[in-house]
Amino acid sequence: MPDDRLLEGKVALITGAASGQGRAASVRFAEHGAQIAVVDMNDNGAAETVGLVEQAGSKAVAIHADVSRRADVDAMVAATVEAFSQLDVLYNNAALQMSGRLVDTTEEEWDITIATNLSAIFWACRAAMPHLLDGGGSIINTASVLGLIGSEGYAAYGAAKAGLVALTRQIATEHGPAVRANVIAPGSIDTPRFRKVVAEMPDGDDFLNGLLGNIPLHRLGTADDVSGIALFLASDLSAYTSGAVIPADGGLAALR
């Protein structure tokens, strides 16, 4: 009998779930039986994701939160538990994209990048931990290949994502055996935002071809490439995996 419903009876909170990787994971988790707390600042997008989850045969609630605000983070966890009476999977997917060379990065840019991409996840883990400890749980944190390597123009973003990797390892050591905590480190994922950035480059086609040439799998990643890893980490298939960093990067990390 194959494990075709990997998250039956589970409740997952997914931030940044109004689009992209967060939406893809919401639908995929729902197909595997999970009920979803769809958290985002974008209410329309969140409502659409709720509809997609329902089409997939499960239940979801949309929760409005700006994760850079501590009070919103506490409230999103409370609202999830109120709606579903439990929380099994915390998937911290929301992030603020921020680029800029170190000497050009303003204090405000630094603070908001660290708050959204690092402190928010600390707050969320702290708020969710009592519920996750109650019966066991899985934390999935979305870092980035840029949290594993240095790359020009990502001072604050790279630091925040590397801090998130370290925080996740720390949580894994502190909250095993009940809670597992792991990192997904996406590389270049084909999103509308990524396409827009490339389109605005003067030599966008050359950049894209150069990039693809450096990726062993010779293509960009998709939201479902990432959601597959998330499904693995959310489910008992990864029951002995904690503190791990799994790149979703087409093999790029092997070159580093």
Next chain:
Amino acid sequence: MTVVSSRLLGETAVVTGGASGLGEAIAARFASEGARVVVADVDETGARRVADDLVADGAAAEAATVDVTREEEVARLFEGVAKEHGGLDALVCSAAVEVRAPLVETTDEDWQRILDVNLKGPFLCLKHGIPLMTGNGGGSCVLMGSTLGSIGSPNYAAYCASKGALVNLAKQAAIEHALDGVRVNVVSPTATEAGLFLKMAEASGDPEGIKRFVAERTPMGRLGRVDDVTEAALYLASDASSYVSGTVIPLDGGLAARRMGP
């Protein structure tokens, strides 16, 4: 403090957290190699004491008061260095704080304070210090990391996050300024007989027991010595490491050999 050799002769160095612990030791070591050392610390009295002692011993040193979490203060520090010394050759970011607490008991204030001092502080110092190096033929930045930036450890959520992030910040800065002749590296001590570990051990009921416990878990069977850290910082600040940038040097008695990765 006699100048014992001249590996940093005539160079200007800023050491944050220079009023105590490893920062103080690095300041003294750099001064002994002929550097003019700016002992920077939020502890004004301590910074002045360290600088005065160095000057009394015949070295070139001065004190500066700075809260590294405040950009205007960091900017003022480096403006002063530019004005007084015309440039900067070495920057050591040693100021750091730690609070031991389980993740779920870590307060917002402690989380923010640790990220601000240990991570934002070095960011601001790099931001305002590196331009003094690029206009001055290059330089070297040494950031104080920790073994806990590479591994997780219970009761150190905020500290682990801050030190893990710091490594990537160093790599980032190393790449961005490689062509400017500016190198950025991290020294990564484990428990050392100075600084935050010593403070933690002394504040506990059983400092010798804690030191022995940690030493026994270390392949070399001892804690780190202050000299282990100062010599590594000196190597990274000096031309001896001229092709080394974006790296982490673990000062951990072989502990890193027990785990994956650098």
